[in-house]
Amino acid sequence: xxxxxxxxxxxxxxxxxxxxxxxxxxxxxxxxxxxxxxxxxxxxxxxxxxxxxxxxxxxxxxxxxxxxxxxxxxxxxxxxxxxxxxxxxxxxxxxxxxxxxxxxxxxxxxxxxxxxxxxxxxxxxxxxxxxxxxxxxxxxxxxxxxxxxxxxxxxxxxxxxxxxxxxxxxxxxxxxxxxxxxxxxxxxxxxxxxxxxxxxxxxxxxxxxxxxxxxxxxxxxxxxxxxxxxxxxxxxxxxxxxxxxxxxxxxxxxxxxxxxxxxxxxxxxxxxxxxxxxxxxxxx
Amino acid sequence: xxxxxxxxxxxxxxxxxxxxxxxxxxxxxxxxxxxxxxxxxxxxxxxxxxxxxxxxxxxxxxxxxxxxxxxxxxxxxxxxxxxxxxxxxxxxxxxxxxxxxxxxxxxxxxxxxxxxxxxxxxxxxxxxxxxxxxxxxxxxxxxxxxxxxxxxxxxxxxxxxxxxxxxxxxxxxxxxxxxxxxxxxxxxxxxxxxxxxxxxxxxxxxxxxxxxxxxxxxxxxxxxxxxxxxxxxxxxxxxxxxxxxxxxxxxxxxxxxxxxxxxxxxxxxxxxxxxxxxxxxxxxxxxxxxxxxxxxxxxxxxxxxxxxxxxxxxxxxxxxxxxxxxxxxxxxxxx
Numbered sequence: 001x002x003x004x005x006x007x008x009x010x011x012x013x014x015x016x017x018x019x020x021x022x023x024x025x026x027x028x029x030x031x032x033x034x035x036x037x038x039x040x041x042x043x044x045x046x047x048x049x050x051x052x053x054x055x056x057x058x059x060x061x062x063x064x065x066x067x068x069x070x071x072x073x074x075x076x077x078x079x080x081x082x083x084x085x086x087x088x089x090x091x092x093x094x095x096x097x098x099x100x101x102x103x104x105x106x107x108x109x110x111x112x113x114x115x116x117x118x119x120x121x122x123x124x125x126x127x128x129x130x131x132x133x134x135x136x137x138x139x140x141x142x143x144x145x146x147x148x149x150x151x152x153x154x155x156x157x158x159x160x161x162x163x164x165x166x167x168x169x170x171x172x173x174x175x176x177x178x179x180x181x182x183x184x185x186x187x188x189x190x191x192x193x194x195x196x197x198x199x200x201x202x203x204x205x206x207x208x209x210x211x212x213x214x215x216x217x218x219x220x221x222x223x224x225x226x227x228x229x230x231x232x233x234x235x236x237x238x239x240x241x242x243x244x245x246x247x248x249x250x251x252x253x254x255x256x257x258x259x260x261x262x263x264x265x266x267x268x269x270x271x272x273x274x275x276x277x278x279x280x281x282x283x284x
Numbered sequence: 285x286x287x288x289x290x291x292x293x294x295x296x297x298x299x300x301x302x303x304x305x306x307x308x309x310x311x312x313x314x315x316x317x318x319x320x321x322x323x324x325x326x327x328x329x330x331x332x333x334x335x336x337x338x339x340x341x342x343x344x345x346x347x348x349x350x351x352x353x354x355x356x357x358x359x360x361x362x363x364x365x366x367x368x369x370x371x372x373x374x375x376x377x378x379x380x381x382x383x384x385x386x387x388x389x390x391x392x393x394x395x396x397x398x399x400x401x402x403x404x405x406x407x408x409x410x411x412x413x414x415x416x417x418x419x420x421x422x423x424x425x426x427x428x429x430x431x432x433x434x435x436x437x438x439x440x441x442x443x444x445x446x447x448x449x450x451x452x453x454x455x456x457x458x459x460x461x462x463x464x465x466x467x468x469x470x471x472x473x474x475x476x477x478x479x480x481x482x483x484x485x486x487x488x489x490x491x492x493x494x495x496x497x498x499x500x501x502x503x504x505x506x507x508x509x510x511x512x513x514x515x516x517x518x519x520x521x522x523x524x525x526x527x528x529x530x531x532x533x534x535x536x537x538x539x540x541x542x543x544x545x546x547x548x549x550x551x552x553x554x555x556x557x558x559x560x561x562x563x564x565x566x567x568x569x570x571x572x573x574x575x576x577x578x579x580x581x582x583x584x585x586x587x588x589x590x591x592x593x594x595x596x597x598x599x600x601x602x603x604x605x606x607x608x609x610x611x612x613x614x615x616x617x618x619x
Binding site for chain 2: 045049081089097112
């Protein structure tokens, strides 16, 4: 569904992404893993068409995302940023309704069907009881769920509003999440993980997320791409990619990677730091 | 806030529109000299002999209309700049945009003598050019950091730009002759002493162009509150929306300053009062602030005309006396 090939991008003289390729199939949950500064967020922004790479292309169903008009692209592809800070006091419902903007004409106001879609999206993330609350009064986890709801409202197609063959989401929709659990405590992490799995299972929603939390990645993703210093070290199904050698290569940390007997998921237990000299010798 | 939005928008236009119209109808009737409406509208008395009609149509009505336009324009510019820069303390006055417009107008008044203070549309155009120049400086500053300027940087930049432009204004004044100086000093205080309809007509084209932009902008302004990247991901052409916002804010500030001088604090007091009343959605806030701004400045001008009667104070003194403490309160509340 989404293919990136040979993506190269540098900020000034500093290369951030070097020949990165990524393949996202429909219904997949792909995790982009890597340490701070590895280029995860930059890659996500390139995938979203928010940033144009200096080399390579990103194709959505075979079409270059750079060539898709912004408003049409926004109906198929939504981004959930790491954190949202508001300049003014919007209510939860107002934030969710902002997801409907790509579906409106230049001077059009949201109609009843848009409100319905926004409220359904809030319902799906469990935030409907908060619809009239001021966004700034919510906790970090609640805010995250509201922003995800806005993204769901953005991707929902509206039967009462059809404007041509490009409208709606004929090829399925894509949700990109930047560090969805980075600012959350354990309770909210579990809640957001559950929400991500549910959206994927119930709606077949394709997702790409960045994270540096190995256990979170192992618990929600189907495929992983390991990113270090702007290059893909390995990519593939979680079971094949996530092992002790990968953790060491990514973070310079010795770790046990085991299968948890209860959940059947891989869990990563960090043991200690790897001597940088040993690490360099092994990489050589 | 209750929905549907369409009803809220119409209620806003109706409610705040009625307020603005009421202010504009009542204001001309208030003043040091009582005016008889019956006599003023009595067609049997020739206009030259009808003192009531003269006071109403020559002295008070243009002043009221100018007040409505200036108030509406500055309030709207405040809303747009605050949303654009993601900063509740932004306004034409605090960013130095009003000072830029004032400098442009001063240059036109002083160095294009045949036009004089009422000379048009030279002053209007120069005022707009000055506002645009100041906005360009803000634009460059804001462009340096895509995530928006921090409050500290923004305020410092505004203070600096204000001081710099004020020095240039003083320099221009230094070259002006004495009779001009008396009038321009008063004008610089923010004065609505407009005694003809000509400057109002001259400002209209700028305002009409800006109105179209204001109808198109609010959705982008809402998304800017979440951040420019967010707006881009929601299908907004961010650079274009930013240009339209900066340009329209310059247009209305230029028009306002050419009419009433750099009246202070309207662009910061009105948007915040309106947000307290109607919430944050710019599709409601922008029209509400525009209409409330008109009512607010017309009311302030009534106070300015009557509080020390028969003296008529420049309205800028009144708005600064109200706006200064309000601004400090906002600043302290932010921390």
